[in-house]
Structures are given as structure tokens and as C-alpha cells.
Amino acid sequence: MSTTLAVNAILVALAMAASFGYFFYKVITLARFVLLGKPENRFDRIGTRLWRMIRNAIFQLANFKRPKGDILYAGIMHFMIFWGFMILLAGEIEILAGGLVPGFTFKFLGYPLYNIFIFSQDFMATAVLMAIVMSLARRFVEHPAKLNYHFGSYLILGLITGLMLTLFAMNVSNGVNPEEPVHGAVNWMLFAGSYIRLFHVTRPIPHVAYEAIWWSHVLMLLFFLDFIPNSKHLHLLGAIPNNFFVNLSGKSMQLQSIHFEAEGVETFGVSKFEEFTWKQLLDGPACTECGRCTADCPAWNTGKSLSPREIILNIKENMKANGPKLVRLKHDEKLPDDQRVALLADEAEGEKRLAARKEDPMAHGTSTSLSPQELWACTTCGACQQICPVYNEHIRAIVDMRRYLVMTESKMPQELSATFRNNDTNGNPWGLGSDARLDWAEGLGVKTIQELPDAEILYWVGCAGAYDDRNKKIATAFVKILQAAGVRFAVLGQEETCCGDWVRRAGNEYAFQALAKQNVETFKKYNIKRIVTVCPHGYYTIKHDYPEFGGNYEVFHHSQFINQLIHEGRIKLTKPLAKTVTYHDSCYLGRHNNIYNEPRNALASVPQVQLKEMNRSFDNSFCCGAGGARMWLEEKEGDRINRVRTAEALACSPDVIATACPFCMTMIDDGVKDKGAEDNVKVLDIAEVVQRAM
Amino acid sequence: MKILVTIKRVSDPEAKLKIRPDGTGIQTEGVKFVVNPFDEIAVEEALRIKEKHTGEVVVVSIGDKVVTEQIRAALAMGVDRGIFVNYTGSYDSYDVAGILAKVVEQEQPDIIILGKQAVDDDMGQAGFMLAEMLGYPQAAFASKVEISDDKKTAKVTREIDGGLETKEVGLPCIITADLRLNTPRYASLPNIMKAKQKPVKEVTVDALGAVVKPHVTIKKLTEPPKRKGGVKVESVQDLVGKLKNEAKVL
Numbered sequence: 001m002s003t004t005l006a007v008n009a010i011l012v013a014l015a016m017a018a019s020f021g022y023f024f025y026k027v028i029t030l031a032r033f034v035l036l037g038k039p040e041n042r043f044d045r046i047g048t049r050l051w052r053m054i055r056n057a058i059f060q061l062a063n064f065k066r067p068k069g070d071i072l073y074a075g076i077m078h079f080m081i082f083w084g085f086m087i088l089l090a091g092e093i094e095i096l097a098g099g100l101v102p103g104f105t106f107k108f109l110g111y112p113l114y115n116i117f118i119f120s121q122d123f124m125a126t127a128v129l130m131a132i133v134m135s136l137a138r139r140f141v142e143h144p145a146k147l148n149y150h151f152g153s154y155l156i157l158g159l160i161t162g163l164m165l166t167l168f169a170m171n172v173s174n175g176v177n178p179e180e181p182v183h184g185a186v187n188w189m190l191f192a193g194s195y196i197r198l199f200h201v202t203r204p205i206p207h208v209a210y211e212a213i214w215w216s217h218v219l220m221l222l223f224f225l226d227f228i229p230n231s232k233h234l235h236l237l238g239a240i241p242n243n244f245f246v247n248l249s250g251k252s253m254q255l256q257s258i259h260f261e262a263e264g265v266e267t268f269g270v271s272k273f274e275e276f277t278w279k280q281l282l283d284g285p286a287c288t289e290c291g292r293c294t295a296d297c298p299a300w301n302t303g304k305s306l307s308p309r310e311i312i313l314n315i316k317e318n319m320k321a322n323g324p325k326l327v328r329l330k331h332d333e334k335l336p337d338d339q340r341v342a343l344l345a346d347e348a349e350g351e352k353r354l355a356a357r358k359e360d361p362m363a364h365g366t367s368t369s370l371s372p373q374e375l376w377a378c379t380t381c382g383a384c385q386q387i388c389p390v391y392n393e394h395i396r397a398i399v400d401m402r403r404y405l406v407m408t409e410s411k412m413p414q415e416l417s418a419t420f421r422n423n424d425t426n427g428n429p430w431g432l433g434s435d436a437r438l439d440w441a442e443g444l445g446v447k448t449i450q451e452l453p454d455a456e457i458l459y460w461v462g463c464a465g466a467y468d469d470r471n472k473k474i475a476t477a478f479v480k481i482l483q484a485a486g487v488r489f490a491v492l493g494q495e496e497t498c499c500g501d502w503v504r505r506a507g508n509e510y511a512f513q514a515l516a517k518q519n520v521e522t523f524k525k526y527n528i529k530r531i532v533t534v535c536p537h538g539y540y541t542i543k544h545d546y547p548e549f550g551g552n553y554e555v556f557h558h559s560q561f562i563n564q565l566i567h568e569g570r571i572k573l574t575k576p577l578a579k580t581v582t583y584h585d586s587c588y589l590g591r592h593n594n595i596y597n598e599p600r601n602a603l604a605s606v607p608q609v610q611l612k613e614m615n616r617s618f619d620n621s622f623c624c625g626a627g628g629a630r631m632w633l634e635e636k637e638g639d640r641i642n643r644v645r646t647a648e649a650l651a652c653s654p655d656v657i658a659t660a661c662p663f664c665m666t667m668i669d670d671g672v673k674d675k676g677a678e679d680n681v682k683v684l685d686i687a688e689v690v691q692r693a694m
Numbered sequence: 695m696k697i698l699v700t701i702k703r704v705s706d707p708e709a710k711l712k713i714r715p716d717g718t719g720i721q722t723e724g725v726k727f728v729v730n731p732f733d734e735i736a737v738e739e740a741l742r743i744k745e746k747h748t749g750e751v752v753v754v755s756i757g758d759k760v761v762t763e764q765i766r767a768a769l770a771m772g773v774d775r776g777i778f779v780n781y782t783g784s785y786d787s788y789d790v791a792g793i794l795a796k797v798v799e800q801e802q803p804d805i806i807i808l809g810k811q812a813v814d815d816d817m818g819q820a821g822f823m824l825a826e827m828l829g830y831p832q833a834a835f836a837s838k839v840e841i842s843d844d845k846k847t848a849k850v851t852r853e854i855d856g857g858l859e860t861k862e863v864g865l866p867c868i869i870t871a872d873l874r875l876n877t878p879r880y881a882s883l884p885n886i887m888k889a890k891q892k893p894v895k896e897v898t899v900d901a902l903g904a905v906v907k908p909h910v911t912i913k914k915l916t917e918p919p920k921r922k923g924g925v926k927v928e929s930v931q932d933l934v935g936k937l938k939n940e941a942k943v944l
Contacts, residue, residue: 266884410882417880425728426708433708434726510883 005102012099012218019222026229027237030285033323037278040256042245049244057243062389066620070144071292071387077134081160084128091121091167092221099218107181114181115188122171122189129164132157145362146291152231159224166217170210172196177204238285239390245279246391251544252382252592253395258403258509269403269507271344273319274326276400283392284316293384293394298623298645299377303361303638305353306377308384308394310366315397318343318368344401345369354637375401376413377637380505380628381587386619395628402507412506419632420508427497427515428463429632438493440465440472444479448493449526455490457556458528460542462535463498464662470669471534471662477691478534478558484694485570489532495522501537501588504545506629513549516541520551532556534687536588536595536661537627543593557589559599559660562690566605573693576607579655581689582614584645584668585621586661599660599686606693612652622648626663646671650681657683695749695845697740698803700794701733701768703761704814717914729764732809734771736871738878739839740807741772747841749804750774754797756790758782762894769889770881776894777801779902786910791823796902798828803866805848810835810870821870832868833861836875841865 042049056062060082063075090106098104107114135157139147147153171192174180186193195201204210228236247254256277258268270276293308294300300307321341329335350371375398384394405411406420422431438448440461449455459482465475482489500515519542523531531553533539543555556564565571581603589595596618604611616622625641635641646668649657657672659665669683684692705711706726714721729737740751753768754777755761765776779793798806811818825832833839833850837858840849848867851860853874863869881889899906927933938944 260883268883406880407883410880410885412880414877418877420880421878425706425726431708433706433710435710435724436708510886 009100009102012096015218015222016096016100019225023225023229026226029323029327030229030234030320032327033319034278034281034285036274036319036323036326037276037281038274040277040279042279045248048248049246052246052248053240053244056246056389056391057240062243062391065387065389070138070142073134073138073142074290077131077138080127080131084124084131087120087124088128088167090117095214095218096221099214105181111184115185118182118185119188119190121167122192125164125167125171126191128160129168132161132164144291144295146295148232148289148291150232152227155227156224156231156233159220159227162220163217163224166213166220168192168195169205169213170217172201173204173210173213176201180204232287232289234285235288235390238282239288242282242286242390242392245282247393251540252385253380253399253544254393255396255399255504255509255545257548258513260510260513266408267404268407268509269405270397270400271404271408272340273315273322273343276315276397280393280397280400281315281319283312283390283397284319286390287312287316287392288390289313290389292387292389293392296383296387296620298379298381298383298625298641301622302641302644303357304373304377305350305357305371305637306374308378311370311374311394311397312392313366314368314370315343317366321368341368343369344404345371347372350374370401372405372411373637375405376633377630378628379587379623379625379630379641381623382591383587383620383623386591399505399507402505403509404507406507407510413633415633416506416629419629420503420506420511423498423503424511428467429498429502430463430467432467434497435494437461437466437496438491440467440475441479441491444476445483446479447490449490449495449528450493452488452490453526454488456488457530457532457561458523458526459489459491460499460531460533460535460538461491461496462533462538462662464666465534466496468662468666471665474534474662474665474685474687477685478562478687480691481562481565481571481687481694485565487565487570492522492526499535499538499541500545501541502629502631504541505627512545516546516549516551520546520549523551523553528553530554530556532558532561534558534662534685536586536593537663540588540592557593557595557598557660559589559602559686560595562687563598563602563605566602566690571690571694573606573690575693577656577689577693578608578610580610580612580653581656581658582612582649582652582654583617583658583660583686584614584624584649584664585617586659586664587621587623587627589660590621591619599658602686602690603658606689609689612654614648614652616648624659624661624664624667626667631663631666640671640674642667642671643674646675646677650675650677654681656689657681658686658689659683660686695743695747695805695841696801696803697743697749697751698798698801698806699733699736699740699751699753699768699773700806700808700820701737701753701755701764702730702809702812702814703727703755703757703764704730704812707731707813713915713917717916718912719915727760727763729767730809730812730814732811732813732871732873734768734809734878735873735875736807736809736869737768737771737773738876739836739869739871740805741879742876743805743839743841744772747845752777752801752803754779754794756781756785756793765894766889767881769892769894770886771879772881772885773892775892778894778896779899780896781899781906783906784908784911785906786908787817787819788823788909789904789906790820791827793899793902793904793906794820794824795827796904798824800902804845805841805865805867805869806830807869807871810872821868825868828868830866830868831863832870833863834870835872836869837872838875839869 060079063078094106106117172195174182175186175192175196177183291309297308325335350373353371378398380395419429423429426434461475464471498515500512504512539555539557583600603609622645624645657668659668672678672681672683706728709725712721744751751773752775753765753773755765756779762778765778808821835852836850837853838851847862847864849862851858
């Protein structure tokens with residue numbers, strides 16, 4: 001070996017050692033921060049997890065969740081870059097190994113395999129370059145508001161372009177250099193080979209120039225490696241594991257149960273990053289900053305400061321700010337609060353962020369904290385989680401921080417504290433007398449479970465159906481349907497209380513658990529097995545939250561139940577309704593429970609009804625604005641969510657807007673009145689539409 | 695700075711009440727009881743004053759053992775300690791003021807805050823009578839309370855027809871809380887847990903040296919008459935006719 005080659009090999013080894021050393025140091029440091037989180041079991045059902053990871057990450061299906069428009073475009077682009085990198089990785093190993101051991105190539109694989117390798121490298125490098133062009137076109141021409149336009153993003157695109165161009169130049173030069181093994185495989189290079197023929201390249205570039213290109217390629221590669229842990233490209237490391245550790249609980253919000261009996265616990269919920277579970281902390285490194293969550297968020301879209309992406313990213317930034325101090329602590333040592341970067345900011349900070357948002361609607365400020373305004377703006381509609389390609393769980397992070405604000409600090413919007421008090425006393429958020437719970441059913445012949453102990457199903461009326469005047473009519477319509485079908489049903493009457501949905505979503509886990517335990521106890525007392533609800537929130541809570549407290553039931557939403565009654569012929573829809581009906585998907589029915597078709601089928605069973613879909617429907621539906629306890633909070637920031645959604649419904653020129661949720665009913669009904677459209681457009685629950693047709 | 699707040703256990707304002715057959719009171723079976731909402735506002739205001747000026751907040755309630763539930767609810771909001779005056783006989787506002795005057799003598803608070811009235815019997819007398827018995831200045835129906843930095847005076851605003859009236863009173867004083875003074879806080883969980891450990895002193899009327907001799911006794915309670923359904927009239931003439939002949943208001 002010549003001295004030059006030896007020096008070269010030593011330099012390569014040093015550069016690699018520095019780069020890999022730094023990379024692994026950063027990665028291990030981040031991993032240690034993540035592992036500061038609380039325990040959570042995400043190691044069950046390994047087979048399913050592996051398959052999910054392969055399907056969604058390796059085969060990239062997670063990028064094609066809604067394969068339309070920008071998401072389809074970006075999905076294709078990402079597919080090319082992802083697989084480009086997977087395949088080009090082999091070539092990079094050859095290049096780096098060749099730098100360490102002069103003359104090393106994969107030629108020992110034998111010609112068929114080596115030719116295929118050369119083909120793949122040339123082909124994928126070109127595909128990646130095409131993806132870069134697509135990406136630049138997207139950034140400069142389409143310019144989607146959801147993207148981050150940081151310098152880092154362009155640096156990454158520049159590095160990838162540089163890597164591909166240098167690779168291409170080396171391939172062209174080696175292709176015409178008889179001393180290089182690639183020379184023999186030049187016909188396998190689709191693009192570099194074509195370039196050689198097209199431009200009649202006959203001689204390799206001068207040795208010095210080649211060396212310069214080689215070194216710039218290697219240095220760019222090593223720099224890129226070190227840039228990964230410091231940029232959004234951290235998702236290269238976080239996203240695939242996050243697809244493995246995905247929430248498989250079958251419930252869209254896998255909220256952690258708090259054990260209030262535990263000794264010595266003085267704070268509840270999360271106010272410090274390490275109080276999240278390790279999985280929640282992995283969400284940050286997994287985030288690709290694609291902004292799909294924020295682009296779909298009803299709060300963000302109506303000018304509020306909440307951006308679901310920043311929920312994930314700010315937690316990550318807080319982890320990076322506090323992590324170094326925490327990992328240095330000895331066992332049993334605690335970091336004093338004044339030495340820590342606070343995760344929860346105050347209202348004043350929230351006002352600042354809101355003002356910044358007003359100034360520049362596209363501004364995405366990443367910081368180390370989250371303000372109460374951001375946390376309280378969430379409707380828990382689940383749009384963010386639905387579209388997230390790395391299956392991040394935004395809602396439970398928000399609920400965990402709300403828990404701290406409500407239970408530990410008792411800091412909350414004052415209308416919420418009044419609603420909690422109402423609910424504590426009378427078991428309904430309106431605070432109306434608990435003994436008036438069955439007043440709505442007067443004269444309807446509804447039996448309580450005490451009067452009809454062998455009822456085939458329990459109708460869980462819910463607070464809205466029992467106390468809200470508009471929703472009482474829906475409860476009445478549903479009762480008439482049940483009676484017409486001859487269903488032997490009963491209600492709990494005064495033994496029914498709040499199901500606890502909004503209480504839990506608002507972070508008041510203590511009050512929620514009391515309600516859940518009380519209701520499970522009541523169901524047990526009457527040996528209840530089957531339950532039907534009109535409210536999707538009660539449906540979700542009884543179905544998905546009560547099993548934690550020993551309550552397992554067959555739960556139906558009234559849309560499912562009515563649809564079944566229609567299809568079994570137990571009710572006959574004879575009166576035509578020659579109207580255009582647009583159906584508004586309830587988040588807790590659709591995204592949170594995958595019930596999209598039953599309400600539509602029930603509506604379509606009414607003779608002459610014309611169903612018309614809104615711009616955003618099914619899993620892309622836009623929230624009414626009332627979920628996650630937002631029903632009880634004033635909407636002071638930005639435009640009102642229900643106005644935006646109502647405008648979208650009215651754009652279909654419907655005669656009827658159909659809802660399947662009491663909260664949606666209130667919000668859309670208000671929206672229609674607000675737009676002055678109540679003379680032309682009726683807002684009806686599907687039960688009312690069906691009952692009118694009987 | 696020591697603040698004494700009085701709280702009364704009242705039937706939940708939303709509950710449907712039934713009158714006992716003898717007509718002397720309400721049936722308490724199955725009825726929920728809460729802290730009188732105006733008293734909760736008084737507690738909240740006391741806590742806010744304490745948070746700003748430091749000091750101690752003490753609540754006092756009169757009744758049988760069950761009123762300790764309401765005392766605990768106030769402790770959970772952040773009140774430091776409670777005084778439970780165990781008395782099961784009947785009493786009127788004057789007796790209540792007399793008992794409270796004795797508690798004030800013992801405790802020597804700088805400010806006494808009461809709800810402007812209890813929502814069960816709506817008497818609204820105790821605050822005035824207490825001020826009179828103690829010879830303290832009073833500021834009733836407060837919608838805003840500001841304590842001076844030297845803690846010698848309180849500036850109290852109340853809503854009057856078409857405007858606001860602001861008074862300054864020297865401490866110690868009596869303040870009664872109106873609806874818009876504040877929104878009471880929701881007890882935090884650590885405070886709910888701490889409330890179980892906080893001291894509640896039980897005293898009797900005799901030990902306080904108070905005399906209970908009601909001047910007012912309830913003779914009879916009756917339910918309001920049931921509302922009869924309305925009628926729809928066909929025309930304006932019809933309406934005028936009915937107003938003239940049936941209602942006899944025209």
C-alpha cells in the first residue's frame with residue numbers, strides 16, 4: 001500500500017470515528033432521556049407489532065393514510081427517498097469500506113449479483129434526485145402552510161442532492177475507467193450509462209478531481225449522519241420503533257389510569273416531561289414535522305394557538321432542555337424546580353403565542369413549553385392522531401397535562417370549575433336537579449329498570465337527552481322508534497348519572513373514576529349486559545373506559561341500533577322525505593369508533609332522501625367544536641369551530657343537516673342560527689329523521 | 695390577617711323539595727346538601743385575600759354533625775381550619791348572629807365574610823345583625839373587595855341600580871358577598887386530601903356563652919300553586935276579550 005493510500009485510509013477512519021462517535025453519543029443521550037419516562041407496557045402482541053411496523057413503516061403505508069392531493073404526492077416522494085436510502089445504504093458501505101481498505105468492492109459477490117447491485121444504486125440515486133425535485137416543487141410552488149420552512153429542511157435537501165450528484169459523478173467516471181469494477185457493469189447503470197453514451201464520455205475525470213468528489217461525498221454523508229439527531233430527521237430513528245410501539249389497545253385514547261390510593265403521591269398528571277411514559281417521550285423523536293396533524297386540527301384551523309405538532313415537539317424540546325441535568329442526578333436526587341425549564345407556561349405566555357399567531361397565521365413557533373390556552377383549545381377530535389404517519393398520540397399528552405392543571409393546581413377556565421361543581425353535586429354538567437333526570441320521559445311510557453328488570457337492552461339516555469331541551473326531543477324520537485319496533489328497553493332513571501366522558505377528557509380523573517365506579521356498580525346491581533346510547537361520548541366511555549373499572553358490556557350507538565332495526569324489518573320507513581340531507585360525522589362516533597356507515601345507511605333507508613357529503617367527511621371530518629369538554633368552555637380565540645363546520649355543511653345546500661351526537665346537535669344548530677339559515681335548513685338527529693319517516 | 699367565614703349547609707338549590715306533612719319544614723330524605731352558594735363565594739374571597747395579604751382563613755358553621763361535611767368542603771378549597779358549633783335545636787337569624795358574635799369574640803378576626811343570604815330560607819339577616827351586635831362597620835352585597843396595603847381598611851364595591859357604590863370601612867369589619875364577587879375555585883386534589891387532616895374544633899352554644907331563643911318560628915310552609923297550562927288564542931280580539939273578561943286586567 002502506498003503512503004498516500006495509507007494516509008487516506010487513516011483520514012477516513014478518523015473522520016468516521018468522529019462522525020459515528022458523535023452520532024452514537026447523541027443517540028444514546030436521547031435514548032437515556034426517553035427512558036427517564038414512566039413505565040408503560042408496549043411489548044404485548046409482538047407479532048402484530050412487527051407486522052404493523054413492516055406494513056406501515058417499511059412498506060410505508062402510514063404515509064398513504066388518506067392518499068389524495070398533497071398527502072399522496074408527499075407519500076410517493078417519501079417512498080422514493082425512504083427506499084432510496086435503504087438501498088443506497090449498501091453502496092455507502094461499499095464506499096466507506098473502500099476508503100478504509102483501498103480497492104474494496106462488492107465485486108466478490110459475483111457478476112449477476114454485483115450487476116444488480118450496480119443497477120439498484122444507479123436507479124435509486126436517480127429516484128431520490130427526482131424526489132428532491134418533487135420536494136422543491138412542493139415547497140416553492142405548492143407551499144403548503146403545514147410545513148416547517150426551517151433552514152434545516154433545506155440543508156437536508158441540499159445534502160441529499162449533493163450526495164446523489166457526487167454519487168452520479170463517481171459512477172460516470174468509474175463507468176468509463178477500465179480499472180474500476182463498475183466498468184464491467186456499466187450497461188447495468190440505467191441513468192449513468194445513458195449519460196455516458198449520450199455525452200460520449202470516454203475518459204474518467206482526473207484523479208485529483210475524483211478524490212475531491214469522493215471526499216466531499218463521504219464528508220457530506222458523515223455530516224448528514226451527525227445532523228440526524230439534531231434535526232427533524234431524528235424520525236429516521238424514532239418513526240420505525242414508534243410504529244412498533246403503536247397503541248394496540250383498541251381504544252383511540254389509551255389514557256393511563258391513576259391510582260389515587262397510592263401513598264405519598266402529591267401531584268397528579270404531568271407537569272414535567274419525565275412524568276410522561278417513555279412511549280409518550282418517543283413520540284417527539286418519531287415526529288417528522290410533516291404538519292398533517294396541525295393541518296387537520298380544528299383549533300389551529302380557526303386561529304387558536306394550539307398546534308398538535310407543537311404539542312409533540314415542545315415536549316421533545318423540553319426533554320432536550322432538561323434531560324442533561326436529569327441524567328446527571330444521582331439516585332434519589334431531585335432536580336429543584338427553579339433549575340428546570342418549565343414544561344407548563346402561564347397564561348401570559350399563551351397570550352403572546354396567540355398574538356404571534358394573529359400576526360402570522362402560518363407561524364409555527366417551537367419552544368420548550370406549552371401554555372394553558374394551547375392545552376384547553378383541544379376538542380380531542382382525534383384528527384391529528386388519525387392522520388399522523390408515525391402514530392403519535394397527541395390527545396393523551398394533552399389530557400395528562402390538563403390533569404395536572406385541574407387536579408394538582410386547580411387552574412382551569414372558570415366556567416369549567418363551575419361545570420365540575422355542577423356535575424359533582426347533581427351528576428350532570430348543567431347542574432340541574434338529579435331528581436329531574438327522568439322528567440323528559442313524562443307521558444312516554446318509558447319504564448325504568450326497576451319496573452322492567454328483564455329488559456333486553458338498557459337505554460343510557462345521557463345528560464343531554466335528559467336535560468337539554470333540544471336533545472330531549474331526540475331522546476323522545478328514539479323512544480318512539482324503540483316502541484314501534486317492540487324493543488323491550490328500560491332506562492336507569494334517577495340512578496343514571498354523568499358518564500364521565502368530558503370529565504375525563506378535561507383532566508379530572510379523580511371525579512371521572514368516582515363516576516365510572518358508581519355507574520359500573522349500578523349496571524352490576526341490575527345485571528346489565530347490553531346498553532344503547534344516543535350520545536357517542538357516553539358510547540365511547542362505557543365501551544372503552546369502563547372495562548378498566550370492571551365494566552364490560554355490549555354497547556351500541558343508536559345509529560347502529562336503528563340501522564339494525566331497519567334492516568331486520570322491525571321498523572318500516574314508509575313516509576318519503578324528498579330532501580337533501582348532509583350527514584355530519586361525530587368525532588367520537590367516526591374517528592374514535594369507526595362508525596361511519598351505519599348512520600348513513602339509516603338515513604339512506606328513508607325513501608327519497610338524497611345524501612350529500614360535505615367536503616370533509618368520514619375520517620377526515622371536521623369537529624363541531626364541543627368534544628373534550630370544549631362544550632362547557634367559552635371559545636374566545638379566533639373563529640368559532642361550529643361556524644366553520646356549519647358553513648361547510650351549508651355549502652352542500654342541504655334541507656337537513658343530520659347529526660348523531662347531542663353535542664354536534666347543539667353546535668351545528670347554533671351555527672345554523674348564527675348564519676341565519678334556520679328557516680331553510682333543519683338540523684335533525686338521525687333518530688328524528690327516521691322517526692318522521694315511520 | 696385573620697378572616698372568619700361563615701358557611702351554612704343548605705339543600706341543593708336544584709333539588710325538588712317536598713314539604714313535611716306537618717308543614718314545618720322540608721323532607722330531607724334523598725335531598726342533597728351543599729354549602730350555601732353565597733357562602734362559597736365568601737370562602738373564595740377570603741382565600742384570595744389570604745393569598746394576597748397572607749394570614750389565616752377560618753370557617754364556622756352551626757348545626758348538627760352533618761354540617762362538618764360542608765366544613766370539610768371549605769377546608770378542601772384551602773381554608774385553614776374549621777369551627778363546628780354543635781346545635782340541633784331550632785334557631786332564627788338573630789340566634790345565629792348571637793352565636794357568631796361569640797365566635798368572633800373568641801377568634802378576633804380582622805374580617806368576617808358572610809354570604810349575603812342563604813338560599814334555603816333567603817332571610818339575609820345574619821350579617822346585619824352580627825355587625826350591630828359587635829358594633830363593627832359593615833359593607834353588604836360586595837361585588838369587589840380591596841384590602842389596603844396597611845391592612846387597616848377595606849374598600850368594598852357593591853352593585854346598585856344603574857351603577858356601583860364604593861365604600862371604605864375600617865377593620866375589623868363585616869362583609870357580605872354578592873353573586874358577582876368571584877367564581878369559587880374547584881378544590882384541587884392535594885387540598886382535598888389535606889382537608890382530611892385539617893383541624894375542626896367542635897364547640898357547643900353553651901360553651902360559647904350564647905343564648906338561643908328564637909324570635910321567629912316557622913308556622914307553616916306551603917308549596918307554590920301548580921302552574922296551569924296556557925291557552926292559545928285565535929286572534930287579537932280573542933286575546934283582548936279574555937284579558938277583559940277572564941283576567942279582568944283591562
